[in-house]
Amino acid sequence: QSVLTQPPSASGTPGQRVTISCSGSSSNIGSNSVNWYQQLPGTAPKLLIYSNNQRPSGVPDRFSGSKSGTSASLAISGLQSEDEADYYCASWDDSLNGPWVFGGGTKLTVL
Amino acid sequence: QVTLKESGPVLVKPTETLTLTCTVSGFSLSNPRMGVSWIRQPPGKALEWLAHIFSNDEKSYSTSLKSRLTISKDTSKSQVVLTMTNMDPVDTATYYCARHDYASGSLPDYWGQGALVTVSS
Numbered sequence: 001q002s003v004l005t006q007p008p009s010a011s012g013t014p015g016q017r018v019t020i021s022c023s024g025s026s027s028n029i030g031s032n033s034v035n036w037y038q039q040l041p042g043t044a045p046k047l048l049i050y051s052n053n054q055r056p057s058g059v060p061d062r063f064s065g066s067k068s069g070t071s072a073s074l075a076i077s078g079l080q081s082e083d084e085a086d087y088y089c090a091s092w093d094d095s096l097n098g099p100w101v102f103g104g105g106t107k108l109t110v111l
Numbered sequence: 112q113v114t115l116k117e118s119g120p121v122l123v124k125p126t127e128t129l130t131l132t133c134t135v136s137g138f139s140l141s142n143p144r145m146g147v148s149w150i151r152q153p154p155g156k157a158l159e160w161l162a163h164i165f166s167n168d169e170k171s172y173s174t175s176l177k178s179r180l181t182i183s184k185d186t187s188k189s190q191v192v193l194t195m196t197n198m199d200p201v202d203t204a205t206y207y208c209a210r211h212d213y214a215s216g217s218l219p220d221y222w223g224q225g226a227l228v229t230v231s232s
Contacts, residue, residue, distance in 0.1 A: 035218040100160040
């Protein structure tokens with residue numbers, strides 16, 4: 001059971017916009033920043049979004065992040081087939097759960 | 112260019128101790144902005160943070176696994192070592208090491224390729 005809650009799956013067609021949610025609590029998302037990671041099949045996680053809404057160099061601006069209260073969201077616009085992957089949120093947690101906690105992951109399928 | 116690479120046994124027997132080494136390049140383990148975590152992922156499951164070592168050698172462990180884990184580093188060799196005692200088949204997972212740059216948030220940015228460890232007799 002992961003500390004951060006994500007939907008297990010999401011899907012969309014090419015060109016669509018999809019969002020993936022990440023729900024936490026006051027001890028993690030509510031008081032700390034959120035990162036998002038993309039994990040392509042058979043590979044290591046790759047940093048997609050840091051500090052809630054910042055994109056590392058090289059990450060397309062189709063990917064965006066936001067945070068409100070104890071929840072965060074990852075939005076992918078102009079969906080492409082190569083976006084099919086698992087997506088994980090993560091945050092610092094001030095309680096005994098931490099200090100670093102992850103979501104359970106969301107498998108994104110491009111139909 | 113920042114890289115991390117995990118190395119260690121592919122197969123361990125139940126009750127044995129696992130030792131994994133993370134060799135880093137492109138940054139220094141003595142840099143006060145940098146730290147390294149170990150994170151694991153059982154097949155088909157989610158990521159689980161295990162342990163972290165700060166530049167000042169302070170350590171932090173997962174509450175549920177604290178009694179079985181030890182993290183250490185050799186700055187001169189650019190290596191971070193994780194030991195996990197009393198291995199069990201449920202510990203079968205891909206083990207990743209990851210860098211933290213505290214200047215851009217407290218969470219991991221660069222990850223190693225991972226090392227799959229199977230626990231079986």
